[in-house]
Amino acid sequence: MFEFHGDRKRYFDIQVANAEQYVIPFIEESFPIKPGTRVLEIGCGEGGVLKAFINRGCTGVGVELYEERVLNGMQWLKEDLEKGSIRFVTKDIYKADVEQDLGGSFDIIVLKDVIEHIHDQPRLIGWMKTFLSPGGKIFFGFPPWQMPFGGHQQMCINKVLSKLPWYHLLPTPIYRFLLNRFSPAAEESLLEIKETGISIERFERIVKQQGYAITHKTFYLLNPIYKWKFGWEGIKQLPVIKSIPYVRNFVTTCVYYLISAN
Structure with missing residues (x-):
């Protein structure tokens, strides 16, 4: 078993592997990732998820509030920074200008284990339309609030x-x-x-209210990240369980969503 928050470099490496093995394949089931694809990650931490996209030839921008994590990321991604493949913005996303701070719109926006920490979730989800290129997608990965350890x-x-x-x-x-x-x-x-914890039903309701369509979704009985934490492979939720509103939140440890603006 690995204690996530004790070793940030190990956590960074796990995020790279998890994104390569689960997040990117999930996105590519309905949206191709090509060299040159512009990726924004909100709440990027040290940039481990972004690194997986950089390894695929994408260019990435990571927005993160905590400077210490950005400084770690700049150390571990030094070569990619020097190549111009990735850059970090230490800023509140609500105070970031898409042109001046972020360099323009994005093909993919990633929020992995972030939306459950946001206070005004409808505001952020609605506002992200201004960051999207035409036809762009937003990825969300989060634990439903009612799941066994949804309270972190x-x-x-x-x-x-x-x-x-x-x-x-x-x-x-x-x-x-x-x-x-x-x-x-x-x-x-x-x-x-x-x-701030969010349920499956509330998330889907916000997405619809803010003018998006759900392009793709997958529910997990066992979160893919458990592969590194406990040695357990990710297991998708049973169809009969994931079809039962409210109840599914209690036994689904992770959900992946891909949405697009209508």
């Missing part, structure tokens, strides 16, 4: 809380008490995720 409770220092499923669904006062009592360092972050 694995961040807890307390060993019991970090491995206890579904307790993030408790009423907020009880949840806050448990975090404050047994894992105070993670309390603020996990309560924030409780506010």
